[in-house]
Structures are given as structure tokens and as C-alpha cells.
Amino acid sequence: MRITKVQAKENRDRVVAAAAELFRARGFEGVAVNELMAAAGFTHGGFYNHFASKDALAAEAVESAFRQMAAVRERAADLPQMLRGYLSKAARRAPGKSCPAAALAGEVGRQSDEVRQAFAAGLEQMIASVEERLPPGGRHGLSRRDRAVRLVAGMVGALALARAAPDSSPLAGELLEASLRAALHEL
């Protein structure tokens, strides 16, 4: 049952999209190839018609996740609104649909160079986009770039730690709220 070239490309995209979500939600090692294919509606055997390896898909999935994240960023009116979305309870609850940096930072260091490059490129864009929206404010005695890096590191750390804390513990909420207050204050 051969398929239209257009259809095949569309199917491939579905797998990448599923991977972008599942890898963020459960980690690279936490999702099997057959699950990735099943999530896109296929059986596992066809996987290697599209990708050289699970790792190759991982690199594409990281790219795709950062691209999606960038689109969400563009939708925010300004930096405070972006921060509120980023450090929200909804973001904590849905790692598969939120920032790939917060979800995957810990694991990426152990992945192939392709994955690490894709991750670094996405992160760089994230920092650049925050820097652009940062008010100049020379009073701080810090470059905008330094402030952007600090802001991104703080956001990523807060979200990742909030997810690690048990749902019941007050720490999870506090990490998001205190980090948000402090970040907004710093702008």
C-alpha cells in the first residue's frame, strides 16, 4: 500500500510532532520507537523509512519543539505576559506542550552532538528573543544580554524544579510564584 509523496511527508511530520511532545513529557529514554509511531497512527516497522535512528528523530524533535515554543513566545504582547505564561501552573502540568529547555536540559548533555546542537540553537534563539523585549535600563549596570541570560536561566530552573517537587508540596507553587514576582520586579 504505497502512499502519495505528499501524504508521506505529512505522515513524517506527524511523527516529528508526536516526538516533540512525547520526548518533552517523558524524556528521550522514556519513549519507545513503537510508541512514537503509534502516537502518529502507525506501526513501528516504518520508522526507518523516515529516520536514520531514534537519535536522528530526537534532534528533529528538539528543533520542532523550540520552533513551536518560539511561536508561543511571539503571541505574547510583552515580556511580563510571556513570563506569566511560562511560569504558570498550566505550563507545569503540561511539559509536553511547554518549554523544551526546561523539560530536556538534564538529558541533553548525554545525547548525540546533533541533539545538543539543536538544543543550543533553540536556546540561543530563546535568549535573543528575550533580550529584544528587554527594556534598555542602563541603570542596572548589567548588559541586556547578561540580563536576558539570567532571566532565561531563572525561568528554566524554576519550571524544571517546580515539576520535580511533589504536586502536593507547597514548594512547587512557590517556585513558580516567587520566581515570577522576582523576575517581574527585575525588569
Add this chain to the structure above:
Amino acid sequence: MRITKVQAKENRDRVVAAAAELFRARGFEGVAVNELMAAAGFTHGGFYNHFASKDALAAEAVESAFRQMAAVRERAADLPQMLRGYLSKAARRAPGKSCPAAALAGEVGRQSDEVRQAFAAGLEQMIASVEERLPPGGRHGLSRRDRAVRLVAGMVGALALARAAPDSSPLAGELLEASLRAALHEL
């Protein structure tokens, strides 16, 4: 070849110590039970004489790693010195000997409740210890607690992201250096 009770306790501690280092370096899923035992000088079969499961060891290892981290913190004369050690190239290079929060945050959310509780307890202590050392400085308009939470989130995020970035890329160094400058500036 039965062994002294004292010796057995010592052997058990060796396994926990090895796990505390290996889990930080390679993640929970990245280290097999036989490797954990081998790192402590044993064969894998005896594992279940000491631990109910790999997961039970993970919880103890997280505790142990945070305890070790706390000891390192105590050694620092003040907050700036602590920050410089935390955000150093050496820390980036040796995840197994550095902060468990930065190394494991991403994975902990998918672990058992025991592991998550141990993680949250260690993190809480880390925040409390930073708060204690924070200069009062009411001028900030933020509680010390908020500032401590923000500082810890920023440190953890910066270290985790710096490890994810490729060794060759300038991003890795920048994440550590810019975050350090900004954090010191903020004190």
C-alpha cells in the same frame, strides 16, 4: 562468606555513595543495577539484600547527594564564594560531584513519590541555606524568601543549561558567567 555487621553497613554505604554520584552523572535510567554494585566493588546479586528496589536506592541516593552538597555549601565563606563555586567550569564538568538539583530536576518528576519527596526536602534545605546568607536589604521590595527562591532557580537553570550546550559552543561558558555576574549584582 558472611561478613561483619559493621562491614555490611559500610558496604551498603559504599553503594549509596556510588549511586549518589552515578545517578547525578548519568541519570536514574542511565545507570544499571549491576553498574551500581560494580562501582562499589560487588556483583549485582547482593543488591536486594540491601535495597527493596532500584527506586528505593534512588531515593536514598538523592538524600545522600543533597547532604554532600550541603556540606560543600557550609564550606563557603559567603554567598558570592558559594555562587562562584556553583557556577564554575569545574561544576559543569563534574555533574556527579555537583548539585543534584541541577543534574536530576528533569527526571525527578517522573520518579516515585519517595524520590520526589527526598528531592523536595533537599531543595528546601538549599533554599533555606541561601536565604540565611542573604543580606537583609529591604530596598529590593521583595522578601528574602522570594529572592532566595529566585537565586536558587537561576543557579540550577544556569548549570543545567550550561551542561546541555555543546562543550565547544560559547553558550556554555556564557550561561555560567552571565548568570554569575547577574546573581552577584543582585545581592
Add this chain to the structure above:
DNA sequence: TGTACATCAGTGAACGCGCGTTCACTGATGTAC
């Protein structure tokens, strides 16, 4: 435009491997007398 053949996306069984865990066994230590 119509025909004949090659291509290749998707299927499902199979592979080799490493994993967490179990188990029978060993023999020095711990304990009861």
C-alpha cells in the same frame, strides 16, 4: 493518453541485547546453650 514495471511507505514478525529482579548456593559471622 495508456500500459508495464520499478519504487517505496507501511506492516508485522523476528533479531540480539541489556535491563531489573529472583534464586540456589557458599561459608564466615552471630547466637543459643
Add this chain to the structure above:
DNA sequence: TGTACATCAGTGAACGCGCGTTCACTGATGTAC
């Protein structure tokens, strides 16, 4: 203090399972004429 037996830390083979990857096969699409 000395003897006899139970205990149990450590060993290494074995288990069942899920994993990433390979492969022969199918049949509609793509292509050459």
C-alpha cells in the same frame, strides 16, 4: 569459654520483558515508454 547451629552478605546463573533495529512482504503510486 567452647560447641553447634542458624543467619545472611555476597556470588553468579537464570528469568521474563521491553527495547532499537532489521527484514521479507504488500500493493498503490510514480515513472519510462
